[in-house]
Amino acid sequence: MNKIFIFFTVCLLLLGSAGADAQEKQSKEQPNFVFIAIDDLNDWLGYMGGHPQAMTPNIDALAQQGSAFTNAHSVSPGCSPSRNALLYGVEPFNSGLYPFYEHDIHKQLKEKYVSLPQFLKENGYNTFGAGKIHHGPEKGEVEWTDYLEVEKFAKTFAEGKGFHDNSKSSFRPVTNPFEQLPDYQVTSYGVDIVSKKHDKPFFAAIGIVKPHLPFDCPVQFYDALPDAIEAPAMLANDLDDIGPEGNSMRRVGDDNKFRKNKQWESVRRAYLSCISWVDHNVGRLMKAIAEGPNADNTVVVLWSDHGFHLGEKRTFRKFTLWEEASRVPFIIYDSRKANQAQQNVNQAVTLINVYRTLADYAGLQAPEYVDGFSLLPQLNDPEAPMAKPAISTWGRGNYSVRTKGWRLIRYFDGFIELYHNQQDPNEWHNVAGDPKYQSKKQELLALLPAHEAPIVEEYIADWSLYGADKARLKKSGKKDGNKKDKKKEKKKKNKNKQN
Template identity: 55%
Template structure:
């Protein structure tokens, strides 16, 4: 009897050890994730065709290898709300995180939500990060196995070239001639390369946060020199603003647009933006080359995205912070090289897609269940079947009550005061003609309006940046800002 028991016990222990080893082996074969976050890059890339003079060979190559989401849009047209939405997996209208927040907000958010890096780390991934991932450096050990706080070096500008508005370091559009290694983005990319050259016993998540083309638009001189002598301006219609509601007009940054036009500096600004895009592409290419040459090339999924778009004169505006196409459309590519993934590369996906879907997509790749609050849907089915249509269009929020709904063919905007805009992209890709008042479009408006949030979370007021509050509740915060300025001036 004891002999039989010992045989059974031995068999059980052997099976347990084997099963444990099998599960560990299976776990270790989960894909690595290279997560490339870009700051303020619109569709002025080769693979999106937003500007014919742009030079982006590395991202173009990635788009040719992977799935190029040609109609991708951010959850909010600003760094802070866009990244909060993507990294915590929740739409602004469900979190109340509509505007910008001071960096201290993350201590609160980490109590309420599980960030994407944290989800991966808590489920067996090593997580590495550098550059701008969250809005503000958030080096939290709950998220990162290691986070490298790169700072860049002293900048040296080419004398007599480029343009600087007054003495503002931020409003600089100049070529530099100090070493590449002293630029922050080069250091961020170098950190990514170092991680890819290391030996890893666990699946890893590597987040590389490229800051350019965020202001200031400064980049090494060779990227300015590579551009044509004359920079093509985007298409601008002088009567574009005649049919736009007051709320929409109030969002655009008219001051900078008018200043650059008056001073004849728009070409300098656009040249510098394109140079910064090429510089970003160069550093992204360095990381992609390191991945291609590493032992992880066949089991690492690349997810590349930008947090929002950017106006370079379209709609007579500069920067972001609107609900129009230029501010919401972003580069977004997913490349899955695994032979058994059934993902066919080299495809374009033209249906509207929101960046809110990234959280569930990466969790799906990693075989991790997401928290119940997480919004969006996994894009893995779309990657395998590019003809598949998603359940929801892309929704962009900019303040409570202000939303844009983007489908493959239409953009519908409704502001908190009930005013509307409607654009038919098949015939009006520049969004010059607002069709919202046309009787023949009322049914289409109702269809698109059905996707708007039925219940809006109240604005989170802790750590809020008053200047960025739009929509319902704006007057309360703008009044607070004015009072603070008056109080300061009296001291």
């Protein structure tokens, strides 16, 4: 009896040891991911050369240590379609998710797709989230092992600095302690995660909201900038060669207001100061990784959902298919290769490839429907050819294709813009009609999607409708149907409460 008991005890110990060894082996083979999602950050960074007065030493250092995709572009120049594409892994022209959607759309999307955090969680990762990852408060257990609830505080503004029109478009620095600001709390959560040992590989998604409006950050970063802020390069007749659809995407009212009130310099100062604040928090997180127990097995992926205009093309914000709204920071740093020389990838690429790249890193097979391709070949050899073109979308029928030296935009009404970015980096001269470039135009047109999914008509934010569906949906009123149903439901609930 004792021999039998001893035999089973030894077996159990061996099985337990084998299980622990297997778990430890898996943990070593599968890297941890630190996923830094930044909102509305354009190329105004030191390493990208977007603005000469940018103060971004920490992001620049990360670009030097890792592989910087210097010609990276958003899938779509708006938070909702961009993040939906990246996190669910589907191009807008395959999903039908062209515009912005109300947050309830995620209930529908989760029935059809497996998001990146859910995919990793289902395959053995602990998933931690904080800040803005999805466009909307998606914090459920299906995707997340844990999600930070940010503590909110009233803002206190520095007197006599910047300006504001209303609560949503403030360009003033704040005097709050760092700990009261959401991005600091979100980063502190990330610092805590990466500073601990974990029994499973982890995916830590840190969503930094600045430099999204309002442009308010600690006054120290505002004051650190030079007295005079340089304006981006602009051309007086830049808009003479664009069509009606491209022109309709511009935020003319903002530009006119800032010009009339001579506020553009204050706007740009506030934006640059918010970038410095972002950089400060990225630095805190990278320091914690380097000093923590996961320093030798962590992959950092830093990205922004789209770019941002600050007067170029006489517009403000994003929502265009030009370079300013398209180009984004995108860096991948693999700490396991920390002693190897890193090289920039200068080929054009979009963020649709993030899903398959992380799956490849983890040794996992991404769901079959996921678009894009793994970028591991380019990380090993920056000249390895890209499997698919870099396409951006803003409204069904409106597409941009970017290559190493060119951008072609084709709008749903057939109007075409062609820019030779190596010679014309500001995209001032549309050469689509120049006979010299007709073969290049046809070459790039052939790269645009041959098929496009019909737009998903539920939960649309109607202000974001562009392209082939805009007039039809506005005329039919379908875009309002869901809102009307919601109002009826709310009325019904209120009546039930009263009864």
